[in-house]
Amino acid sequence: MRSRPLMSLRLSTAHTQDIGAGPRGSRVTFPITGGSFEGERLRGKVLPSGDDWTLKRPDGVVELDLRITLETDDGALIHMTFEGVRDDGPPGGSYFRTVSRFETANAKYSFLNRLLAVGSGQIRADGPLHVIEEIL
Amino acid sequence: MRSRPLMSLRLSTAHTQDIGAGPRGSRVTFPITGGSFEGERLRGKVLPSGDDWTLKRPDGVVELDLRITLETDDGALIHMTFEGVRDDGPPGGSYFRTVSRFETANAKYSFLNRLLAVGSGQIRADGPLHVIEEIL
Amino acid sequence: MRSRPLMSLRLSTAHTQDIGAGPRGSRVTFPITGGSFEGERLRGKVLPSGDDWTLKRPDGVVELDLRITLETDDGALIHMTFEGVRDDGPPGGSYFRTVSRFETANAKYSFLNRLLAVGSGQIRADGPLHVIEEIL
Amino acid sequence: MRSRPLMSLRLSTAHTQDIGAGPRGSRVTFPITGGSFEGERLRGKVLPSGDDWTLKRPDGVVELDLRITLETDDGALIHMTFEGVRDDGPPGGSYFRTVSRFETANAKYSFLNRLLAVGSGQIRADGPLHVIEEIL
Numbered sequence A, B, C, D: 001m002r003s004r005p006l007m008s009l010r011l012s013t014a015h016t017q018d019i020g021a022g023p024r025g026s027r028v029t030f031p032i033t034g035g036s037f038e039g040e041r042l043r044g045k046v047l048p049s050g051d052d053w054t055l056k057r058p059d060g061v062v063e064l065d066l067r068i069t070l071e072t073d074d075g076a077l078i079h080m081t082f083e084g085v086r087d088d089g090p091p092g093g094s095y096f097r098t099v100s101r102f103e104t105a106n107a108k109y110s111f112l113n114r115l116l117a118v119g120s121g122q123i124r125a126d127g128p129l130h131v132i133e134e135i136l
Helices: A107-114 B107-114 C107-114 D107-114
Strands: A003-013 A017-021 A026-038 A043-046 A051-056 A062-072 A077-087 A095-104 A117-124 A127-135 B003-013 B017-021 B026-038 B043-046 B051-056 B062-072 B077-087 B095-104 B117-124 B127-135 C003-013 C017-021 C026-038 C043-046 C051-056 C062-072 C077-087 C095-104 C117-124 C127-135 D003-013 D017-021 D026-038 D043-046 D051-056 D062-072 D077-087 D095-104 D117-124 D127-135
Touching (some): A003 A117, A017 B077, B003 B043, B003 B117, B095 B127, C003 C043, C003 C117, C017 D077, C077 C117, C095 D017, D026 D062, D077 D117
Antiparallel strands (some): A003 A026, A043 A062, A095 A117, B026 B043, B043 B062, B062 B077, B117 B127, C003 C026, C017 C026, C095 C117, D003 D026
Protein backbone atom coordinates (compact mmCIF):
# COMPACT_ATOMS: atom_id res chain seq x y z
CA MET A 1 0.00 0.00 0.00
CA ARG A 2 1.28 3.41 -0.86
CA SER A 3 0.67 6.55 1.14
CA ARG A 4 1.61 10.22 1.08
CA PRO A 5 2.08 12.59 4.02
CA LEU A 6 -1.00 14.65 4.78
CA MET A 7 -0.42 16.33 8.12
CA SER A 8 0.89 16.18 11.64
CA LEU A 9 -1.90 16.91 14.11
CA ARG A 10 -1.24 18.09 17.65
CA LEU A 11 -4.13 18.25 20.08
CA SER A 12 -4.59 20.06 23.38
CA THR A 13 -7.01 18.47 25.81
CA ALA A 14 -8.81 19.53 28.97
CA HIS A 15 -9.30 17.34 32.02
CA THR A 16 -10.73 14.02 30.98
CA GLN A 17 -14.29 13.06 31.81
CA ASP A 18 -14.03 9.59 33.34
CA ILE A 19 -17.42 7.99 32.89
CA GLY A 20 -16.09 4.72 34.24
CA ALA A 21 -16.98 1.08 33.68
CA GLY A 22 -20.26 1.23 31.79
CA PRO A 23 -22.35 -1.20 29.79
CA ARG A 24 -19.95 -1.42 26.83
CA GLY A 25 -16.61 -1.00 28.59
CA SER A 26 -14.72 1.74 30.34
CA ARG A 27 -15.41 5.14 28.85
CA VAL A 28 -13.21 8.24 29.05
CA THR A 29 -13.94 11.42 27.11
CA PHE A 30 -11.11 13.81 26.20
CA PRO A 31 -12.37 17.35 25.52
CA ILE A 32 -10.30 19.01 22.79
CA THR A 33 -9.43 22.62 23.57
CA GLY A 34 -7.30 23.40 20.55
CA GLY A 35 -4.25 22.33 18.63
CA SER A 36 -2.54 22.69 15.29
CA PHE A 37 -1.97 20.80 12.08
CA GLU A 38 0.81 21.14 9.57
CA GLY A 39 1.37 19.59 6.17
CA GLU A 40 2.52 20.50 2.69
CA ARG A 41 -1.01 20.92 1.41
CA LEU A 42 -2.79 22.30 4.48
CA ARG A 43 -1.99 23.84 7.82
CA GLY A 44 -3.79 25.76 10.53
CA LYS A 45 -5.35 25.37 13.95
CA VAL A 46 -7.84 23.12 15.69
CA LEU A 47 -10.89 25.01 16.94
CA PRO A 48 -11.88 24.59 20.58
CA SER A 49 -14.74 22.14 21.18
CA GLY A 50 -14.71 18.68 19.78
CA ASP A 51 -13.79 15.58 21.75
CA ASP A 52 -12.24 12.19 21.56
CA TRP A 53 -14.61 9.59 22.98
CA THR A 54 -12.65 6.54 24.04
CA LEU A 55 -13.91 3.17 25.15
CA LYS A 56 -11.76 0.43 26.64
CA ARG A 57 -13.30 -2.77 25.36
CA PRO A 58 -13.63 -5.94 27.39
CA ASP A 59 -10.44 -7.25 25.70
CA GLY A 60 -8.43 -4.25 26.86
CA VAL A 61 -8.06 -2.51 23.51
CA VAL A 62 -9.09 1.16 23.51
CA GLU A 63 -11.32 2.38 20.70
CA LEU A 64 -11.05 6.05 19.80
CA ASP A 65 -13.72 8.17 18.18
CA LEU A 66 -12.75 11.79 17.57
CA ARG A 67 -14.56 14.71 16.02
CA ILE A 68 -13.01 18.13 15.61
CA THR A 69 -13.13 21.19 13.38
CA LEU A 70 -9.99 22.40 11.63
CA GLU A 71 -9.46 25.96 10.41
CA THR A 72 -6.82 26.39 7.74
CA ASP A 73 -4.49 29.37 7.68
CA ASP A 74 -6.52 30.78 4.79
CA GLY A 75 -9.83 30.51 6.60
CA ALA A 76 -11.44 27.27 5.41
CA LEU A 77 -13.27 25.07 7.91
CA ILE A 78 -12.86 21.30 7.74
CA HIS A 79 -14.93 18.76 9.65
CA MET A 80 -12.56 15.98 10.68
CA THR A 81 -13.31 12.65 12.33
CA PHE A 82 -11.23 9.64 13.11
CA GLU A 83 -11.80 6.21 14.52
CA GLY A 84 -8.95 4.19 15.83
CA VAL A 85 -7.53 1.57 18.11
CA ARG A 86 -4.91 1.81 20.78
CA ASP A 87 -3.41 -1.28 22.32
CA ASP A 88 -0.71 -0.52 24.82
CA GLY A 89 0.05 -4.01 25.92
CA PRO A 90 0.75 -6.41 23.06
CA PRO A 91 3.94 -8.44 22.92
CA GLY A 92 6.44 -6.39 20.98
CA GLY A 93 5.03 -2.94 21.43
CA SER A 94 2.01 -0.76 21.33
CA TYR A 95 -0.33 -0.21 18.39
CA PHE A 96 -2.07 3.15 18.00
CA ARG A 97 -3.60 3.68 14.59
CA THR A 98 -6.47 5.77 13.28
CA VAL A 99 -8.46 6.27 10.09
CA SER A 100 -9.54 9.81 9.30
CA ARG A 101 -12.30 11.26 7.16
CA PHE A 102 -12.82 14.89 6.17
CA GLU A 103 -15.61 17.13 4.93
CA THR A 104 -15.19 20.63 3.59
CA ALA A 105 -17.08 23.01 1.34
CA ASN A 106 -13.92 24.83 0.26
CA ALA A 107 -12.90 23.98 -3.31
CA LYS A 108 -9.17 24.30 -2.58
CA TYR A 109 -9.43 21.50 -0.03
CA SER A 110 -12.12 19.39 -1.68
CA PHE A 111 -9.53 16.67 -2.38
CA LEU A 112 -10.01 15.81 1.29
CA ASN A 113 -13.64 14.81 0.73
CA ARG A 114 -12.76 11.71 -1.26
CA LEU A 115 -9.79 10.25 0.54
CA LEU A 116 -9.12 7.87 3.40
CA ALA A 117 -6.19 8.69 5.64
CA VAL A 118 -4.32 6.54 8.13
CA GLY A 119 -2.68 7.94 11.21
CA SER A 120 -0.14 6.79 13.74
CA GLY A 121 -0.68 8.23 17.20
CA GLN A 122 1.52 8.79 20.20
CA ILE A 123 1.03 10.42 23.58
CA ARG A 124 3.69 13.02 24.26
CA ALA A 125 4.31 15.17 27.28
CA ASP A 126 2.57 18.08 25.57
CA GLY A 127 -0.39 16.04 24.35
CA PRO A 128 -1.36 13.63 21.58
CA LEU A 129 0.43 13.75 18.24
CA HIS A 130 -0.98 12.06 15.16
CA VAL A 131 1.06 11.65 11.99
CA ILE A 132 -1.49 11.24 9.21
CA GLU A 133 -0.97 9.99 5.67
CA GLU A 134 -3.29 9.90 2.70
CA ILE A 135 -3.87 6.41 1.38
CA LEU A 136 -2.97 6.51 -2.32
CA MET B 1 -46.65 3.24 22.76
CA ARG B 2 -46.26 4.30 26.32
CA SER B 3 -43.62 6.62 27.67
CA ARG B 4 -42.60 8.22 30.95
CA PRO B 5 -40.94 11.58 31.54
CA LEU B 6 -37.19 11.35 31.92
CA MET B 7 -35.82 14.89 31.80
CA SER B 8 -35.90 18.33 30.32
CA LEU B 9 -32.53 19.21 28.85
CA ARG B 10 -31.42 22.79 28.22
CA LEU B 11 -28.25 23.41 26.26
CA SER B 12 -25.99 26.43 25.94
CA THR B 13 -24.07 26.73 22.72
CA ALA B 14 -21.11 28.75 21.47
CA HIS B 15 -20.86 30.28 18.01
CA THR B 16 -21.63 27.70 15.39
CA GLN B 17 -18.93 26.31 13.13
CA ASP B 18 -20.38 26.57 9.64
CA ILE B 19 -18.53 24.06 7.53
CA GLY B 20 -20.84 24.77 4.61
CA ALA B 21 -22.05 22.71 1.66
CA GLY B 22 -19.85 19.63 1.73
CA PRO B 23 -19.94 16.21 0.13
CA ARG B 24 -22.89 14.91 2.14
CA GLY B 25 -24.90 18.09 2.60
CA SER B 26 -24.57 21.31 4.54
CA ARG B 27 -22.79 20.84 7.84
CA VAL B 28 -23.02 23.07 10.92
CA THR B 29 -21.45 22.15 14.25
CA PHE B 30 -22.86 23.55 17.50
CA PRO B 31 -20.31 23.50 20.34
CA ILE B 32 -22.01 22.83 23.67
CA THR B 33 -20.72 25.03 26.47
CA GLY B 34 -23.01 23.88 29.26
CA GLY B 35 -26.62 23.45 30.26
CA SER B 36 -28.82 21.69 32.74
CA PHE B 37 -31.18 18.75 32.98
CA GLU B 38 -34.05 18.18 35.34
CA GLY B 39 -36.28 15.21 35.96
CA GLU B 40 -37.83 13.23 38.78
CA ARG B 41 -35.10 10.60 38.71
CA LEU B 42 -32.05 12.66 37.74
CA ARG B 43 -30.94 16.25 37.58
CA GLY B 44 -27.72 18.18 37.22
CA LYS B 45 -25.62 20.07 34.75
CA VAL B 46 -24.15 19.57 31.30
CA LEU B 47 -20.36 19.67 31.28
CA PRO B 48 -18.65 22.00 28.82
CA SER B 49 -17.34 20.34 25.66
CA GLY B 50 -19.48 18.11 23.59
CA ASP B 51 -21.14 19.18 20.36
CA ASP B 52 -24.13 18.70 18.15
CA TRP B 53 -23.03 17.90 14.61
CA THR B 54 -25.82 18.74 12.21
CA LEU B 55 -26.10 17.95 8.53
CA LYS B 56 -28.76 19.35 6.22
CA ARG B 57 -29.45 16.54 3.79
CA PRO B 58 -30.11 17.04 0.09
CA ASP B 59 -33.86 16.80 0.83
CA GLY B 60 -33.70 19.70 3.31
CA VAL B 61 -34.16 17.70 6.51
CA VAL B 62 -31.52 18.35 9.16
CA GLU B 63 -29.94 15.35 10.90
CA LEU B 64 -28.63 15.93 14.41
CA ASP B 65 -25.89 13.97 16.14
CA LEU B 66 -25.11 15.09 19.68
CA ARG B 67 -22.66 13.86 22.27
CA ILE B 68 -22.38 15.38 25.71
CA THR B 69 -21.46 14.48 29.28
CA LEU B 70 -23.98 14.97 32.09
CA GLU B 71 -23.02 15.38 35.73
CA THR B 72 -25.78 14.63 38.21
CA ASP B 73 -26.26 16.67 41.38
CA ASP B 74 -24.78 13.76 43.35
CA GLY B 75 -21.66 13.54 41.23
CA ALA B 76 -22.28 10.76 38.70
CA LEU B 77 -21.09 11.19 35.12
CA ILE B 78 -23.33 10.07 32.26
CA HIS B 79 -22.30 9.80 28.63
CA MET B 80 -25.29 10.91 26.55
CA THR B 81 -25.82 10.83 22.80
CA PHE B 82 -28.76 11.53 20.61
CA GLU B 83 -29.54 11.31 16.94
CA GLY B 84 -32.48 13.14 15.51
CA VAL B 85 -34.22 14.85 12.67
CA ARG B 86 -35.44 18.38 12.32
CA ASP B 87 -37.71 19.36 9.50
CA ASP B 88 -38.78 22.97 9.68
CA GLY B 89 -40.73 23.15 6.50
CA PRO B 90 -43.39 20.45 6.24
CA PRO B 91 -47.03 21.27 5.62
CA GLY B 92 -48.69 21.57 8.99
CA GLY B 93 -45.71 22.31 11.17
CA SER B 94 -42.19 21.42 12.07
CA TYR B 95 -40.92 18.04 13.26
CA PHE B 96 -37.95 17.93 15.66
CA ARG B 97 -37.45 14.57 17.33
CA THR B 98 -34.48 12.77 18.82
CA VAL B 99 -33.59 9.36 20.21
CA SER B 100 -31.21 9.31 23.16
CA ARG B 101 -28.87 6.68 24.56
CA PHE B 102 -26.99 6.78 27.84
CA GLU B 103 -23.98 5.12 29.45
CA THR B 104 -23.01 5.34 33.08
CA ALA B 105 -20.99 3.34 35.57
CA ASN B 106 -23.01 4.58 38.55
CA ALA B 107 -25.35 1.91 39.95
CA LYS B 108 -28.01 4.43 40.95
CA TYR B 109 -28.40 5.48 37.34
CA SER B 110 -27.72 2.16 35.63
CA PHE B 111 -31.38 1.98 34.56
CA LEU B 112 -30.31 4.47 31.87
CA ASN B 113 -27.99 1.93 30.26
CA ARG B 114 -30.81 -0.24 28.98
CA LEU B 115 -33.44 2.21 27.81
CA LEU B 116 -34.29 4.10 24.64
CA ALA B 117 -35.60 7.62 25.09
CA VAL B 118 -37.43 9.87 22.66
CA GLY B 119 -37.15 13.64 22.76
CA SER B 120 -39.04 16.56 21.33
CA GLY B 121 -36.85 19.57 20.60
CA GLN B 122 -37.45 23.25 20.21
CA ILE B 123 -35.24 26.27 19.70
CA ARG B 124 -35.95 28.95 22.30
CA ALA B 125 -34.50 32.42 22.72
CA ASP B 126 -32.17 31.09 25.41
CA GLY B 127 -31.10 28.00 23.45
CA PRO B 128 -32.32 24.52 22.60
CA LEU B 129 -34.74 22.71 24.91
CA HIS B 130 -35.34 18.97 24.65
CA VAL B 131 -38.17 17.25 26.51
CA ILE B 132 -37.11 13.62 26.79
CA GLU B 133 -39.22 10.60 27.71
CA GLU B 134 -38.25 7.04 28.42
CA ILE B 135 -39.90 4.56 26.08
CA LEU B 136 -41.69 2.03 28.26
CA MET C 1 -45.31 11.42 23.62
CA ARG C 2 -47.77 10.65 20.92
CA SER C 3 -47.39 7.98 18.29
CA ARG C 4 -49.31 6.50 15.38
CA PRO C 5 -49.24 2.95 14.06
CA LEU C 6 -46.89 2.49 11.13
CA MET C 7 -46.55 -1.23 10.54
CA SER C 8 -46.22 -4.72 11.91
CA LEU C 9 -43.04 -6.33 10.64
CA ARG C 10 -42.53 -10.09 10.57
CA LEU C 11 -39.10 -11.46 9.78
CA SER C 12 -37.90 -14.87 8.65
CA THR C 13 -34.37 -15.79 9.59
CA ALA C 14 -31.84 -18.44 8.55
CA HIS C 15 -29.53 -20.26 10.95
CA THR C 16 -27.72 -17.79 13.13
CA GLN C 17 -24.02 -17.13 12.71
CA ASP C 18 -22.59 -17.38 16.21
CA ILE C 19 -19.36 -15.43 16.19
CA GLY C 20 -19.01 -15.93 19.93
CA ALA C 21 -17.38 -13.92 22.69
CA GLY C 22 -15.35 -11.32 20.86
CA PRO C 23 -13.62 -8.07 21.77
CA ARG C 24 -16.82 -6.09 22.33
CA GLY C 25 -19.12 -8.79 23.66
CA SER C 26 -20.87 -11.85 22.35
CA ARG C 27 -21.89 -11.47 18.72
CA VAL C 28 -24.64 -13.35 16.89
CA THR C 29 -25.75 -12.48 13.34
CA PHE C 30 -29.27 -13.33 12.18
CA PRO C 31 -29.51 -13.54 8.38
CA ILE C 32 -32.90 -12.29 7.17
CA THR C 33 -34.41 -14.46 4.46
CA GLY C 34 -37.71 -12.67 4.00
CA GLY C 35 -40.80 -11.50 5.80
CA SER C 36 -43.73 -9.15 5.46
CA PHE C 37 -44.95 -5.81 6.73
CA GLU C 38 -48.47 -4.53 7.04
CA GLY C 39 -49.88 -1.13 7.96
CA GLU C 40 -52.54 1.31 6.90
CA ARG C 41 -50.12 3.36 4.82
CA LEU C 42 -47.75 0.71 3.51
CA ARG C 43 -47.56 -3.03 3.12
CA GLY C 44 -45.48 -5.57 1.26
CA LYS C 45 -42.64 -8.02 1.67
CA VAL C 46 -39.12 -8.08 3.03
CA LEU C 47 -36.54 -8.91 0.38
CA PRO C 48 -34.09 -11.71 1.09
CA SER C 49 -30.65 -10.58 2.26
CA GLY C 50 -30.21 -8.17 5.08
CA ASP C 51 -29.28 -9.16 8.60
CA ASP C 52 -29.67 -8.30 12.23
CA TRP C 53 -26.27 -7.98 13.88
CA THR C 54 -26.64 -8.48 17.60
CA LEU C 55 -24.09 -7.94 20.33
CA LYS C 56 -24.54 -8.98 23.94
CA ARG C 57 -22.76 -6.30 25.92
CA PRO C 58 -20.70 -6.95 29.04
CA ASP C 59 -23.75 -5.95 31.14
CA GLY C 60 -25.94 -8.62 29.51
CA VAL C 61 -28.12 -6.32 27.41
CA VAL C 62 -28.31 -7.25 23.73
CA GLU C 63 -27.88 -4.48 21.17
CA LEU C 64 -29.58 -5.01 17.81
CA ASP C 65 -28.55 -3.48 14.51
CA LEU C 66 -30.73 -4.44 11.55
CA ARG C 67 -30.64 -3.51 7.90
CA ILE C 68 -33.17 -4.76 5.39
CA THR C 69 -34.89 -3.77 2.16
CA LEU C 70 -38.68 -3.55 2.00
CA GLU C 71 -40.68 -3.84 -1.23
CA THR C 72 -44.17 -2.39 -1.09
CA ASP C 73 -47.12 -4.04 -2.81
CA ASP C 74 -46.94 -1.32 -5.49
CA GLY C 75 -43.27 -1.86 -6.20
CA ALA C 76 -41.39 0.77 -4.20
CA LEU C 77 -38.13 -0.17 -2.48
CA ILE C 78 -37.45 1.14 1.03
CA HIS C 79 -34.11 0.91 2.85
CA MET C 80 -34.92 0.22 6.49
CA THR C 81 -32.61 0.11 9.49
CA PHE C 82 -33.19 -0.19 13.18
CA GLU C 83 -31.10 -0.12 16.29
CA GLY C 84 -32.44 -1.46 19.52
CA VAL C 85 -31.97 -3.03 22.88
CA ARG C 86 -33.22 -6.29 24.27
CA ASP C 87 -32.99 -7.05 27.94
CA ASP C 88 -34.52 -10.37 28.84
CA GLY C 89 -33.68 -10.41 32.49
CA PRO C 90 -34.77 -7.28 34.32
CA PRO C 91 -36.96 -7.44 37.39
CA GLY C 92 -40.53 -7.18 36.21
CA GLY C 93 -40.17 -8.25 32.64
CA SER C 94 -38.23 -7.98 29.45
CA TYR C 95 -37.56 -4.84 27.44
CA PHE C 96 -37.21 -5.09 23.66
CA ARG C 97 -37.39 -1.78 21.86
CA THR C 98 -36.07 -0.45 18.57
CA VAL C 99 -35.79 2.82 16.69
CA SER C 100 -36.25 2.65 12.93
CA ARG C 101 -35.14 4.89 10.10
CA PHE C 102 -36.19 4.70 6.45
CA GLU C 103 -34.94 5.89 3.07
CA THR C 104 -36.89 5.77 -0.16
CA ALA C 105 -36.88 7.53 -3.52
CA ASN C 106 -40.59 6.95 -4.08
CA ALA C 107 -42.67 10.12 -3.64
CA LYS C 108 -45.68 8.23 -2.26
CA TYR C 109 -43.61 6.99 0.64
CA SER C 110 -41.32 9.98 1.10
CA PHE C 111 -43.02 10.76 4.42
CA LEU C 112 -40.87 7.91 5.75
CA ASN C 113 -37.66 9.82 5.07
CA ARG C 114 -38.28 12.39 7.78
CA LEU C 115 -39.69 10.38 10.66
CA LEU C 116 -38.40 8.45 13.62
CA ALA C 117 -40.27 5.29 14.53
CA VAL C 118 -40.26 3.24 17.71
CA GLY C 119 -40.85 -0.48 17.75
CA SER C 120 -41.68 -3.11 20.31
CA GLY C 121 -40.26 -6.52 19.53
CA GLN C 122 -41.09 -10.04 20.51
CA ILE C 123 -39.80 -13.47 19.54
CA ARG C 124 -42.62 -15.75 18.44
CA ALA C 125 -42.57 -19.37 17.41
CA ASP C 126 -42.64 -18.30 13.76
CA GLY C 127 -39.94 -15.64 14.15
CA PRO C 128 -39.50 -12.06 15.31
CA LEU C 129 -42.45 -9.65 15.25
CA HIS C 130 -41.95 -5.90 15.55
CA VAL C 131 -44.87 -3.54 16.11
CA ILE C 132 -43.65 -0.16 14.87
CA GLU C 133 -45.18 3.26 15.47
CA GLU C 134 -44.34 6.64 14.00
CA ILE C 135 -43.32 9.17 16.62
CA LEU C 136 -45.62 12.17 16.15
CA MET D 1 3.25 3.96 6.57
CA ARG D 2 4.03 0.30 6.51
CA SER D 3 1.60 -2.49 5.77
CA ARG D 4 1.58 -6.25 5.43
CA PRO D 5 -0.64 -8.42 3.22
CA LEU D 6 -3.66 -9.79 5.02
CA MET D 7 -5.93 -11.29 2.40
CA SER D 8 -7.50 -11.11 -1.02
CA LEU D 9 -11.28 -11.09 -0.73
CA ARG D 10 -13.55 -12.09 -3.60
CA LEU D 11 -17.28 -11.50 -3.27
CA SER D 12 -20.26 -12.91 -5.12
CA THR D 13 -23.32 -10.71 -5.27
CA ALA D 14 -26.99 -11.16 -6.14
CA HIS D 15 -29.06 -8.67 -8.12
CA THR D 16 -28.67 -5.22 -6.65
CA GLN D 17 -31.50 -3.54 -4.79
CA ASP D 18 -31.75 -0.09 -6.32
CA ILE D 19 -33.44 2.09 -3.75
CA GLY D 20 -32.85 5.15 -5.91
CA ALA D 21 -32.37 8.85 -5.16
CA GLY D 22 -33.33 9.16 -1.52
CA PRO D 23 -32.87 11.78 1.17
CA ARG D 24 -29.11 11.31 1.54
CA GLY D 25 -28.14 10.40 -2.01
CA SER D 26 -28.62 7.49 -4.36
CA ARG D 27 -28.68 4.18 -2.55
CA VAL D 28 -27.90 0.74 -3.99
CA THR D 29 -27.64 -2.39 -1.87
CA PHE D 30 -25.52 -5.34 -3.03
CA PRO D 31 -26.56 -8.62 -1.36
CA ILE D 32 -23.55 -10.85 -0.77
CA THR D 33 -24.19 -14.49 -1.64
CA GLY D 34 -20.75 -15.89 -0.94
CA GLY D 35 -17.10 -15.58 -1.84
CA SER D 36 -13.66 -16.54 -0.64
CA PHE D 37 -10.64 -15.05 1.06
CA GLU D 38 -7.03 -16.11 0.89
CA GLY D 39 -3.96 -14.97 2.78
CA GLU D 40 -0.90 -16.34 4.47
CA ARG D 41 -2.49 -16.22 7.91
CA LEU D 42 -6.12 -16.97 7.11
CA ARG D 43 -8.24 -18.36 4.32
CA GLY D 44 -11.74 -19.66 3.83
CA LYS D 45 -15.14 -18.71 2.50
CA VAL D 46 -17.65 -15.91 2.84
CA LEU D 47 -20.95 -17.07 4.26
CA PRO D 48 -24.12 -16.19 2.37
CA SER D 49 -26.05 -13.20 3.75
CA GLY D 50 -24.38 -9.92 4.43
CA ASP D 51 -24.55 -6.92 2.15
CA ASP D 52 -22.70 -3.91 0.91
CA TRP D 53 -24.84 -0.79 1.36
CA THR D 54 -23.66 1.89 -1.00
CA LEU D 55 -24.66 5.53 -1.16
CA LYS D 56 -23.70 7.92 -3.94
CA ARG D 57 -23.27 11.25 -2.22
CA PRO D 58 -24.32 14.57 -3.67
CA ASP D 59 -20.72 15.11 -4.82
CA GLY D 60 -20.71 11.87 -6.83
CA VAL D 61 -18.44 9.83 -4.59
CA VAL D 62 -19.84 6.45 -3.56
CA GLU D 63 -19.60 5.44 0.09
CA LEU D 64 -19.49 1.73 0.83
CA ASP D 65 -20.58 0.04 4.02
CA LEU D 66 -20.16 -3.74 4.06
CA ARG D 67 -20.86 -6.37 6.67
CA ILE D 68 -20.16 -10.05 6.14
CA THR D 69 -19.26 -13.20 8.04
CA LEU D 70 -16.10 -15.12 7.15
CA GLU D 71 -15.57 -18.80 7.92
CA THR D 72 -11.97 -19.93 7.99
CA ASP D 73 -10.90 -23.30 6.62
CA ASP D 74 -10.50 -24.52 10.20
CA GLY D 75 -13.99 -23.48 11.25
CA ALA D 76 -13.64 -20.09 12.95
CA LEU D 77 -16.24 -17.40 12.30
CA ILE D 78 -15.11 -13.80 11.83
CA HIS D 79 -17.40 -10.77 11.74
CA MET D 80 -15.98 -8.41 9.12
CA THR D 81 -17.01 -4.88 8.22
CA PHE D 82 -15.57 -2.27 5.96
CA GLU D 83 -16.31 1.29 5.09
CA GLY D 84 -14.89 2.84 1.98
CA VAL D 85 -15.05 5.30 -0.83
CA ARG D 86 -15.18 4.79 -4.55
CA ASP D 87 -14.64 7.65 -6.90
CA ASP D 88 -14.73 6.58 -10.52
CA GLY D 89 -14.35 9.93 -12.11
CA PRO D 90 -11.40 11.92 -10.83
CA PRO D 91 -8.75 13.28 -13.15
CA GLY D 92 -6.07 10.65 -13.45
CA GLY D 93 -7.97 7.58 -12.40
CA SER D 94 -10.36 6.02 -10.01
CA TYR D 95 -9.98 5.71 -6.24
CA PHE D 96 -11.54 2.72 -4.46
CA ARG D 97 -10.27 2.22 -0.94
CA THR D 98 -11.70 0.61 2.18
CA VAL D 99 -10.90 0.26 5.87
CA SER D 100 -11.77 -3.07 7.48
CA ARG D 101 -12.41 -4.13 11.03
CA PHE D 102 -12.77 -7.66 12.38
CA GLU D 103 -14.22 -9.43 15.41
CA THR D 104 -13.66 -13.03 16.34
CA ALA D 105 -13.80 -15.19 19.45
CA ASN D 106 -11.23 -17.64 18.14
CA ALA D 107 -7.85 -17.29 19.86
CA LYS D 108 -5.90 -18.25 16.75
CA TYR D 109 -7.33 -15.28 14.91
CA SER D 110 -7.60 -12.82 17.79
CA PHE D 111 -4.82 -10.70 16.24
CA LEU D 112 -7.57 -9.48 13.93
CA ASN D 113 -9.47 -7.87 16.79
CA ARG D 114 -6.87 -5.16 17.34
CA LEU D 115 -5.83 -4.15 13.84
CA LEU D 116 -6.94 -1.72 11.17
CA ALA D 117 -6.68 -2.91 7.60
CA VAL D 118 -6.75 -0.96 4.35
CA GLY D 119 -8.07 -2.41 1.14
CA SER D 120 -7.89 -1.55 -2.52
CA GLY D 121 -10.98 -2.57 -4.47
CA GLN D 122 -11.71 -3.31 -8.08
CA ILE D 123 -14.73 -4.55 -9.98
CA ARG D 124 -13.88 -7.54 -12.14
CA ALA D 125 -16.00 -9.51 -14.55
CA ASP D 126 -16.52 -12.17 -11.90
CA GLY D 127 -17.31 -9.70 -9.10
CA PRO D 128 -15.57 -7.39 -6.65
CA LEU D 129 -12.00 -8.12 -5.56
CA HIS D 130 -10.48 -6.44 -2.52
CA VAL D 131 -6.75 -6.68 -1.74
CA ILE D 132 -6.48 -6.01 1.98
CA GLU D 133 -3.37 -5.17 4.00
CA GLU D 134 -2.85 -4.89 7.73
CA ILE D 135 -1.65 -1.46 8.79
CA LEU D 136 1.55 -2.01 10.76
